[in-house]
Amino acid sequence: MPTMIELTSAEKTFTMHLQHGVRLPVVSNVNFSVNGGECVVLSGPSGAGKSSILKMIFGNYRCDSGKIEVCSRGTMVDLATADARDILSLRRDTIGYVSQFLRVVPRVAAIDVVTEPAVATGTPRSEARERAGMLLQRLNIPTRLWSLPPATFSGGEQQRVNIARGFVSGHPILLLDEPTASLDRANREVVVDLIGEKKRAGVAVVAIVHDDDVREAIADRIVDVTAFANAA
Amino acid sequence: MVDIEGQSSDGQPLLVAENLGKMYGRIVACRNISFVLYPGEVLAIVGESGSGKSTLLQMLSAQIAPTSGLVSYRMRDGMLRDLNVLGEAERRFLFRTDWGYVHQDATQGLRMAVSAGANVGERLMAVGWNHYGRIRETAETWLQRVEIDVGRIDDTPRTYSGGMRQRLQIARNLVTGPRLLFMDEPTGGLDVSVQARLLDLVRGLVSELGLAAIVVTHDLAVARLLSHRVMVMKGGRVIESGLTDQVLDDPHEAYTQLLVSSILPT
Numbered sequence: 001m002p003t004m005i006e007l008t009s010a011e012k013t014f015t016m017h018l019q020h021g022v023r024l025p026v027v028s029n030v031n032f033s034v035n036g037g038e039c040v041v042l043s044g045p046s047g048a049g050k051s052s053i054l055k056m057i058f059g060n061y062r063c064d065s066g067k068i069e070v071c072s073r074g075t076m077v078d079l080a081t082a083d084a085r086d087i088l089s090l091r092r093d094t095i096g097y098v099s100q101f102l103r104v105v106p107r108v109a110a111i112d113v114v115t116e117p118a119v120a121t122g123t124p125r126s127e128a129r130e131r132a133g134m135l136l137q138r139l140n141i142p143t144r145l146w147s148l149p150p151a152t153f154s155g156g157e158q159q160r161v162n163i164a165r166g167f168v169s170g171h172p173i174l175l176l177d178e179p180t181a182s183l184d185r186a187n188r189e190v191v192v193d194l195i196g197e198k199k200r201a202g203v204a205v206v207a208i209v210h211d212d213d214v215r216e217a218i219a220d221r222i223v224d225v226t227a228f229a230n231a232a
Numbered sequence: 233m234v235d236i237e238g239q240s241s242d243g244q245p246l247l248v249a250e251n252l253g254k255m256y257g258r259i260v261a262c263r264n265i266s267f268v269l270y271p272g273e274v275l276a277i278v279g280e281s282g283s284g285k286s287t288l289l290q291m292l293s294a295q296i297a298p299t300s301g302l303v304s305y306r307m308r309d310g311m312l313r314d315l316n317v318l319g320e321a322e323r324r325f326l327f328r329t330d331w332g333y334v335h336q337d338a339t340q341g342l343r344m345a346v347s348a349g350a351n352v353g354e355r356l357m358a359v360g361w362n363h364y365g366r367i368r369e370t371a372e373t374w375l376q377r378v379e380i381d382v383g384r385i386d387d388t389p390r391t392y393s394g395g396m397r398q399r400l401q402i403a404r405n406l407v408t409g410p411r412l413l414f415m416d417e418p419t420g421g422l423d424v425s426v427q428a429r430l431l432d433l434v435r436g437l438v439s440e441l442g443l444a445a446i447v448v449t450h451d452l453a454v455a456r457l458l459s460h461r462v463m464v465m466k467g468g469r470v471i472e473s474g475l476t477d478q479v480l481d482d483p484h485e486a487y488t489q490l491l492v493s494s495i496l497p498t
Binding site: 017055 | 493
């Protein structure tokens, strides 16, 4: 399987101008790669920079130096230097991301929240909606909730909508930030199954998970983030 | 977060600003502003009062002439034209058809003494529509799209609430199928619940119609919800710009960090 993600000497430091310019080194010299069909789990204590690394691969946090390359239509694109439009098009076609919390948009129904990314990649709306419905079903979101905006859903329900949204398109790269954190055992197993299906389809997965059983079930390789912790 | 459905990834720029500057006497309102806007792209310009963002919007929409630099716009024939040297017919085409402009104060963007239907129909008549029945039908459709009860079509906007006036302004602007929409603090002065409804409506219409838009706002939540890219202005200059979520989640400049940290938790 080809290399889908490759980080080379990637570095991130926050400079807090409102706190007298104090510099907070997050990670440095981050080097690892992920192949298609492989799931890499980032490990390390809270605050070690796991989420920051995922956000850098998604282009949400800027990378101060080094390279973050992802494979898009057969060529490697460096997110550290890509412009805004390139990053938007990578997110549309290549990189899926399931954040810890669903950012709800007022008045948009759950089913549409899930359908949207698939439509954006060119899937016909009816087919995208069907796929969205199948995912919501598997994730045990009752049909009566589909037409409601998720703002009023419980935390676990919102997270499952978020997972469905991340899994609906055929992105070859999938970034998962604690996707199972507030789920019960049955739903955790559904997510494990979904990740397994993505791997079999050749998707490169990078995940942060705290449940040992989930990690055991999905990880092909563990990357210890403390090795990249910046010695301040 | 914004849906970028329908956005072509390799189009040519729709609007190009190069080294734009504006002086009012010795006062610098804007300096050295350059950026490129592509079809289907939504750009937010954020900053506090007096940062120059409204002056910039007025230059971009050819309402005031820049002191230096230039703005070019790709006309429907595919040619990029300098806005300063447009002929009268081309200017009219832009103002009446190809552009929309949503004012913060709806009374500036609407004709308050004529009916809602006429407010929408007027833009159509200006581009040559003359069949009364078709104009009225189109106006009705647009009122529905902006969630105004069609039963209110013959009432003047004076009888409308602030949120309805803003939605009527949007209908009036979008009826001619513009490619670029300018918005100046579109939610300013509205109640929070009315704001959310308006933003959601604008967000849906912009992505559905594949419109490009430039939104001036001091409200970072508006920028986050509507825009793909953001430019942060201070003292007439762009101090930081980039992908909206990147700038708001990982702000680099001191002033941007101040703006972001000033948002009240929801």
